[in-house]
Amino acid sequence: MGGPPDGSPSGAALRVRGLVKRYGARTAVDGLDLDVAAGSVTALLGPNGAGKTSTVECCLGLRRPDGGSVEVLGADVLRAAADPDHRAAVGAMLQDGGLPTSARPLRLLRHLARLHAHPRDVDVLAERLGLPAFARTSVRRLSGGQRQRLALAAALVGRPRLLFLDEPTAGLDPAARLVVWDLVREAVAEGAGVLLTTHDLDEAERLAQHVVIVDGGRALATGAPGVLTARSTASLRFTAGPGLDLGPLRRALPEDVVVSEAAPGSYVVSGDVDPQVVAGVTSWCAQRGVMPDALSVGRPSLEEVFLDLTGRSLR
Numbered sequence: 001m002g003g004p005p006d007g008s009p010s011g012a013a014l015r016v017r018g019l020v021k022r023y024g025a026r027t028a029v030d031g032l033d034l035d036v037a038a039g040s041v042t043a044l045l046g047p048n049g050a051g052k053t054s055t056v057e058c059c060l061g062l063r064r065p066d067g068g069s070v071e072v073l074g075a076d077v078l079r080a081a082a083d084p085d086h087r088a089a090v091g092a093m094l095q096d097g098g099l100p101t102s103a104r105p106l107r108l109l110r111h112l113a114r115l116h117a118h119p120r121d122v123d124v125l126a127e128r129l130g131l132p133a134f135a136r137t138s139v140r141r142l143s144g145g146q147r148q149r150l151a152l153a154a155a156l157v158g159r160p161r162l163l164f165l166d167e168p169t170a171g172l173d174p175a176a177r178l179v180v181w182d183l184v185r186e187a188v189a190e191g192a193g194v195l196l197t198t199h200d201l202d203e204a205e206r207l208a209q210h211v212v213i214v215d216g217g218r219a220l221a222t223g224a225p226g227v228l229t230a231r232s233t234a235s236l237r238f239t240a241g242p243g244l245d246l247g248p249l250r251r252a253l254p255e256d257v258v259v260s261e262a263a264p265g266s267y268v269v270s271g272d273v274d275p276q277v278v279a280g281v282t283s284w285c286a287q288r289g290v291m292p293d294a295l296s297v298g299r300p301s302l303e304e305v306f307l308d309l310t311g312r313s314l315r
């Protein structure tokens with residue numbers, strides 16, 4: 001058996017061009033482009049039904065695309081899926097696990113490690129993910145979070161050069177989340193390319209160098225998290241009692257400035273927010289005896305950019 005494939009000459013771990021996936025009359029993925037560079041994380045973000053899972057399944061060779069191309073470590077995905085060396089170089093942690101239900105966690109990990117040329121140290125990996133606490137429990141009896149930690153260990157144990165992580169920290173406690181993030185960063189530092197699907201924008205901002213926001217199977221925006229947030233204009237936010245009458249404030253501000261109560265007691269002033277607008281808001285507060293709390297002016301978070309683009313929240 002040869003070593004793991006080195007990837008394409010460009011260093012791309014994954015290259016997707018014009019991907020189309022249809023289920024009967026429904027088009028789940030509609031001409032999507034996607035890149036994962038070696039040694040980096042690309043986050044695929046989108047609301048429910050956006051086409052993320054279909055995309056990942058096409059990239060893993062689990063579904064045949066209806067159009068476009070998918071290159072995995074420099075080879076066409078369907079050829080790569082049929083080649084054991086390529087398969088060994090790709091790790092995946094999927095929502096429905098795919099772990100054998102009668103297996104015991106540590107025995108399963110040791111078995112998987114033996115299938116790879118340069119596996120991670122099973123005991124160290126298991127310890128970090130807290131697997132020894134349920135080493136004797138069969139997969140079918142594990143809790144959701146335990147199964148997830150085992151699935152991540154199984155995806156990482158062979159030191160994959162391309163790693164698919166589908167909501168890796170959903171439902172994990174905060175301490176386990178930090179461990180998962182550390183493990184992902186370590187895999188990336190060793191040169192792995194990671195495609196991360198997540199509903200957690202904080203996770204995307206922390207881990208990803210590149211973000212693709214999808215909806216309706218199409219990319220609505222792509223770029224570094226900082227670039228995506230910098231594209232949007234600054235807004236002013238403050239909290240105060242809910243239900244303030246915003247009519248007089250709207251009339252006091254320029255027409256292109258939008259004032260809204262995004263959630264009860266949480267106010268957003270967006271548009272061309274300049275010093276005059278800030279002064280207009282604070283003097284309106286002063287006239288009404290309103291003490292604005294947590295008043296800030298700044299670029300929106302990735303979460304707000306996402307909401308603007310898709311009109312939907314991720315959660």
Ligand SMILES: Nc1ncnc2c1ncn2[C@@H]1O[C@H](COP(=O)(O)OP(=O)(O)OP(=O)(O)O)[C@@H](O)[C@H]1O
Binds near residue numbers: 026028047048049052
């Ligand atoms: N096997 C299937 N047969 C028919 N339609 C499907 C199938 N799988 C997915 N779809 C449809 O394709 C669209 C995209 O689904 P997909 O699961 O790829 O989205 P997603 O972004 O992963 O969603 P979620 O965040 O809810 O997991 C949806 O409209 C879904 O109903």
